[in-house]
Amino acid sequence: EYLDRIVDRDSEICAFLSVDAEEALESARRIDRARENSEKLGSLAGVPVAVKDNLCIKGSSTTAGSRILENYVAPYTATAVQRLQAAGAVLIGKTNMDEYGMGSSTEKSAFTTTRNPWDTSRVSGGSSGGSAAAVAARECVIAVGSDTGGSIRQPASYCGVTGLKCTYGRVSRYGLLAYASSLDTVGPLATSAVDAALAAQIMAGVDRLDGTSLPDDVPDFVGMLQDKSGASLEGVRIGVIDEAFEGGIDDQVAEKVNDAISVLESLGAEVVRTSLPNLRVATSAYYILAPSEASANLARYDGVRYGERNEDPENMSSLYTMSRKNGLGEEVKRRIMVGTFALSTGYYDAFYLRAQKIRTVVAQDFQSAFEKDIDLLVSPVSPTPAMGVGEKADDPVSMYTQDILTIPASLAGLPAISVPCGFSSTGLPIGLQVIGSFGKEADVLRAAHAYQ
Numbered sequence: 001e002y003l004d005r006i007v008d009r010d011s012e013i014c015a016f017l018s019v020d021a022e023e024a025l026e027s028a029r030r031i032d033r034a035r036e037n038s039e040k041l042g043s044l045a046g047v048p049v050a051v052k053d054n055l056c057i058k059g060s061s062t063t064a065g066s067r068i069l070e071n072y073v074a075p076y077t078a079t080a081v082q083r084l085q086a087a088g089a090v091l092i093g094k095t096n097m098d099e100y101g102m103g104s105s106t107e108k109s110a111f112t113t114t115r116n117p118w119d120t121s122r123v124s125g126g127s128s129g130g131s132a133a134a135v136a137a138r139e140c141v142i143a144v145g146s147d148t149g150g151s152i153r154q155p156a157s158y159c160g161v162t163g164l165k166c167t168y169g170r171v172s173r174y175g176l177l178a179y180a181s182s183l184d185t186v187g188p189l190a191t192s193a194v195d196a197a198l199a200a201q202i203m204a205g206v207d208r209l210d211g212t213s214l215p216d217d218v219p220d221f222v223g224m225l226q227d228k229s230g231a232s233l234e235g236v237r238i239g240v241i242d243e244a245f246e247g248g249i250d251d252q253v254a255e256k257v258n259d260a261i262s263v264l265e266s267l268g269a270e271v272v273r274t275s276l277p278n279l280r281v282a283t284s285a286y287y288i289l290a291p292s293e294a295s296a297n298l299a300r301y302d303g304v305r306y307g308e309r310n311e312d313p314e315n316m317s318s319l320y321t322m323s324r325k326n327g328l329g330e331e332v333k334r335r336i337m338v339g340t341f342a343l344s345t346g347y348y349d350a351f352y353l354r355a356q357k358i359r360t361v362v363a364q365d366f367q368s369a370f371e372k373d374i375d376l377l378v379s380p381v382s383p384t385p386a387m388g389v390g391e392k393a394d395d396p397v398s399m400y401t402q403d404i405l406t407i408p409a410s411l412a413g414l415p416a417i418s419v420p421c422g423f424s425s426t427g428l429p430i431g432l433q434v435i436g437s438f439g440k441e442a443d444v445l446r447a448a449h450a451y452q
């Protein structure tokens with residue numbers, strides 16, 4: 001049924017970069033046989049799951065949206081994906097994304113732009129735009145995404161689905177093609193907080209193959225939501241981030257998010273105003289730190305070890321240069337240059353080090369809010385609903401401003417969720433962001449679930 005839906009819808013939406021129908025049907029049949037034999041089935045048995053194309057699946061094409069990896073076939077499977085498979089998920093395909101996660105609209109994919117299922121003249125958001133659109137168009141039940149500065153939450157908000165960015169380290173990054181390693185996280189997109197909770201719970205947990213993986217036990221996210229108290233927010237203190245509603249926020253976004261906050265209050269939450277004074281500088285710091293890490297991480301794409309190699313180089317140096325010149329997109333090159341510059345002698349202190357200090361200050365802002373007995377923070381996900389295809393594609397700075405409200409939680413490594421909370425007058429989805437303290441996905445999911 002889902003494969004048929006992809007055939008029907010995806011030529012217009014372009015959520016998928018590859019679909020392996022044979023493999024999907026085969027694994028669905030395997031699960032059917034297991035069911036007939038009364039074998040014990042996993043909690044995702046038979047559920048169609050799509051995977052962002054920066055996560056490796058053994059034997060499948062994994063491009064990260066980049067020309068340089070067009071013919072790359074992964075020799076192993078990412079831990080998060082392998083855990084979903086072990087729970088019975090049927091992997092149906094790989095979803096489109098901005099190249100290496102660098103973008104907010106999927107227009108920076110080397111292959112295609114994913115359209116927003118609610119209005120195909122609009123973008124799906126990014127960089128996990130393919131995953132968000134696939135869920136929104138019901139081309140899969142759950143999709144896996146990655147979020148470095150907002151790449152799960154922002155497309156979820158644009159496409160009207162639920163997207164969870166987990167605490168940094170909660171889900172293993174093993175098998176995720178690195179963008180900015182100190183910020184990269186893996187998480188689910190789904191149509192409800194319960195489904196997101198289930199997928200997160202399965203993917204989460206310590207993995208010795210990722211040195212930054214959290215050793216903590218994973219709480220029973222789903223059980224907590226099913227608990228009788230799951231629908232009430234009695235005793236929960238929610239801080240509304242003042243700065244998130246200042247300057248540049250679309251009126252309809254502010255209105256719908258404020259309505260959602262009133263609903264949280266009616267469910268028993270105590271709502272207070274709170275300030276994150278450094279919220280607005282977080283974006284500037286991020287656009288130094290993420291490119292700096294990317295410039296190091298992407299050095300491996302030299303045409304020798306992975307992907308496309310220039311066939312006619314004059315010497316070793318031109319082999320690297322030509323392979324990268326032809327294989328990497330403009331936005332990726334821009335980030336590599338910014339990062340290389342920020343890390344270079346003479347500029348390091350002025351840019352990289354300063355950005356690291358801002359990162360610390362932003363994390364401290366969150367900490368002081370949570371120390372004031374605030375359990376959760378709320379804001380819009382994005383300042384506007386989905387933009388038109390092409391509207392901001394050639395204006396990187398304007399594109400970067402789409403991330404101002406999602407980047408702060410990324411810098412601090414905190415869990416955050418994007419929950420649909422209404423529509424603009426033109427019928428575009430709007431998202432509420434709920435941010436929790438470190439390791440508290442359960443609180444974030446509880447608020448999202450109660451709201452839904």
Ligand code: GLN
Binds near residue numbers: 100101148150151403
């Ligand atoms: N849009 C942001 C960027 O371009 C965030 C992307 C992400 O989270 N991967 O870096």
